Amino acid sequence: MSCSISNDSKELSADSALFDEGGSYGGSSNVGVVLKKGPWTSAEDAILVDYVKKHGEGNWNAVQKHSGLSRCGKSCRLRWANHLRPNLKKGAFTPEEERLIIELHAKMGNKWARMAAHLPGRTDNEIKNYWNTRIKRHQRVGLPLYPSDLCLQAIRENQQNLNAPGIPGGDTGCQDLLQSNGCQTPDVMFDSLNTNQGVLPYGTEFLDGSASSLLMKGFNSQFSCFIPCMTRRQKRTREPDEFISWYSNSTSDDNPPFDRDQNDVYQNNTAQLVVPCCTYDPDPVTKKLLSFGVNHSHSILNGHFSASKPTAGAMKIELPSLQHQETSLGQWRSPPLPPVLELVDSFIMSPQSVPLPPDCPSPRNSGLLEALVYEANSRGNARNQSSEKSTGSSKISCNNITDSSALKTSSTEFRGYNDPRSPLGNSSGSVLSECTPMSATGSSLEENVPGKN
C-alpha cells in the first residue's frame, strides 16, 4: 500500500526533509519519545502498513509503542485512514462523485465522515478538501453550490409547512427580520436536482430529506444571517474552466466561463450580495430548531464560513444540510405552487424565469451539472450586459441569451430584489447562496449508508 503514496511527488519530496528530526516539523514529546510530525515517509508508511496487517486496525496508541514508529496514535490512524488502507480511491473525483458530494453536502452539511461513507474509497479528508476548494470556488465566482431545484423545492415544501397548521417554525417573522436586516438580494440560481435522482446510488434515500425544509428555515427562520457571496477579490479564477469541464455534455459551450471582468462585476456587487441563511434556535437552552422537526439542518449554499464557531450574536453557523425527517421523496418533487409562492419563485428564479429561446436548454430540465453550466454561462453573459448598462448597482443580468428582451426582463426582476415592494422585499432575494440553518441530529442517510453496519 505504501507504494500508492510513494509515487506521490509530494511525499517523495518530503522524504528527504522529514528524515531530519530536527527540522521545522519538530515533534512532540510523549513518554520520553520524540514523536515526529509532518509528512510521512515511505519507510514510516511501510512500518505502519506492516503493523496493521499483523495486528489490525484500532488501538492506535499501541502502534507507536509496538511498531517503533515515532508517531502518535492519531497520526497513525489518520495516515492509515487517508492513505494506506486498502481500497482507497486515488485521483480526482469522478463527475458522479462530485455530484454526489454536492448533494450529500446539501443534505448533511459538513459531515464529512458521513459523506465519505457514501463514497466508497474516499476519505472524509478528501471530501472536505474537495468541498473547501473546488466547490467553494463556485461561490466565489458567483455560482451556486446547490442546484436551484433543491432550493426551490425547499421553498415549496416550507410553504406547505407554513400552510399546515400546528407545525412550528412556520413563523412569518422571517420577512420582517430579513427586511430589518437590510438584506438585499443575492444572485443565485439553482437548478434541477430531480433529474439527478436516477444517477444517485441511493437517490431516494437521499431525497427523503428536504432541501425545502432547509431553505425555508432560511426564509422563515427567526434568526437569519446574511453573508456576502464573495469575500475577497479574486485576482484570478481558474475554476470556471475546470468547472465547466465538469459537464461532459455541456449544453452551451459558446459562452466563455467567467473572466476577470466577470469577477469584477461580482466583486463590485459583493457588498450587496447577501443571502438569507441560518436558522437559529432562539432557545439558548434547548439549542434545538423550532422549525418543523428539522434536527439536522444546515443552510443551503453556504460555503465560506466555519460551521463550528459561533458567530456574533451567538449564532452558530453551519454548512447546509437539507435534512428533514418528516419529508419524503414525494415531497421533494415539486408540488403545485401556490400562487403567491409562484411569484416568489419567479423572483428567486428570475434568471431562469426569463423567457428562454427554444434552443437554450433550461436548467430545470437538465441535470445538476448542466444546470450549473447553464448558470455559469448565464453569468458569463451577464458580464456583457454589465458592460452595457451597468453601473455599480447590484443589478445582475443573468441571461445573455440572445434575446435582448429577455435581458431586460431579467434586469428588471433583479431590480425587484431590492425593491421593498417586491415579494421578497428588501431582503430575501435570492436563494440562499450562503444559508445555514442549524442542525441537530443525524440524518436518514446515516441509517442507510451503503455498507454501513
Add this chain to the structure above:
DNA sequence: AAGGACCTCAACCGCGCGTGG
C-alpha cells in the same frame, strides 16, 4: 525571469463522544 497571489492537499489540533473501570 522574478515575485507575488492563489490553489491544493496532507497533516495537525482541539473537541466531543463512547466505553470501561
Add this chain to the structure above:
DNA sequence: CCCACGCGCGGTTGAGGTCCT
C-alpha cells in the same frame, strides 16, 4: 456517577506547486 482513555470528526494550518502580472 465520575473519571480516564481511546477514538473519530471537523476545522485549520502550512508547505509546495501553479498561475498571473
